[in-house]
Amino acid sequence: MIFEKKRSAKELFQTYSGDVFNYSLSILKDYDDAKDAVQEVFIRFIKSEETFRGECSYKTWLLTITRNYCYRKSEGKSNQLQKIDGALPNAYEMNIDSSISLNDALAELSKDEYEIFYLREYAGYSYLEIAEILKISVDNVKVKLYRVRQRLRKYLK
Amino acid sequence: MKHYDFEISLFVDGELAEEDKEKLFAHMAACKECRNTFEEYLRLKEKSKDFFIQKMDKLKNKDAGKNKFYKISFYASAAAAVILIMLLAGGKERTAYIAKTEVKYDTVYVSEKSESAGQIKKLPAPQAVKKKETSKQDEDSKIIEYVMSLPSEKITEADLVKQENGSM
Structure with a gap:
């Protein structure tokens, strides 16, 4: 039983670690953090595998874990960043219809x-x-x- | 007239139901504005993808800076290995070539001393080479002379044999 669980986690890792990494990177915007996130997500997955009821695919379940983990992790970060970013939208609104590129x-x-x-x-x-x-x-x-x-x-x- | 922007958004994602596609196509055939929207959405899709690819690559390459030294050393050692292999391969070939010329000279030295050294006659075909005692110097000068007198740039083993026999 334990062996089976391990194997399936390994397979999932081989198939989806890239997706998990990219998604983490898109949220956390830091390479090392994203790499940590991949490990953390799969650890969480293995721990909670028994609660998986097949309501969605393994892929989306993994990505849901990724999302939860990354947002919790970036919460502390974004609180700091928001203060800095707060000034930006106004600057953009001023020349909104001028030459903002896509x-x-x-x-x-x-x-x-x-x-x-x-x-x-x-x-x-x-x-x-x-x-x-x-x-x-x-x-x-x-x-x-x-x-x-x-x-x-x-x-x- | 109702425009189909929403349906076009679904269509460019490949998520529009089959039965709605016909309606959309029929409308687009008549509506220039919707054709324009369709074209814009496609371009937007392409450009957004490029944007994400660039952005993700940038994020991924941030780390490359940290490990740059290892990456450079990896490529450097790979290049060194390739050069080494090429040198080894080249060296081998050269050795083989030298061996060949040695063989040539062996054939040349198995020759006969001529009394009319210096006068060169050509024979129509090479004959069996007889061995005679001869001073190496004489022989060398003879060969060099003959070689110099050859009109062609290419000197073959057969030429040398001819020369040796010709001065018999």
Whole structure:
């Protein structure tokens, strides 16, 4: 039993550690932190494997653990960062319709928008997977992605 | 007229239901604005992907700075290994070549001393070489002379044998 559990965790690690790492990196924005996160996520996965009831795929479950872990970890960090970032949006609003490039606009996305756009455009997950990871409905995913696109299309040149 | 921006957003993600696709296509055929939206969404998709790829690469390469020394030393040792292999391979070939010329000279030295040394006649075909006692110096000068007199740039073993026999 223990052997089986270990093996399946190993298989999952081989298949999904890249996804977990990339997702962690997109949230934590630090290479070392993201590497730690991968280890931590799989440790948590092994510990809590018995509670997995197959309601979603292993992949989305792993990514949910990743998300929970990374957001908790970045909480302390973001509290510090928000003070610095607070000054930025105003500066952007002043020249909002001048020459902001699409990349600037993408960098300025809110945390939620950035995350959903990352999951769709970089990680290439389906709407269902995104919905499971973010714990929202598929319809909500559709609407959110649509809104982000509507906003960003202005910055296309 | 109702526009289909929302459906287009789903369509570019490959998440639009089959039955809705027909409706969308029919509409887009008639609506220039929606065709424009479609084109914009596709471009946005492409550019966003590039943005994320760049950003993620940057984050991943941050670490490379820390381990740069190891990476450089890895590439350096790899390059050194390649050069070493090439040198070894080159060296081998050269040795083989030297061995060949040695063989040539062996053949040359098995020759006969001619009384009319210096006068060179060519024979139509090489004959069996007889061995005679001869001073090495004489022989060398003879060969050099003959070689110098050859019109072609390429000197073959057969030429040398010819020369030796020709002065018989």
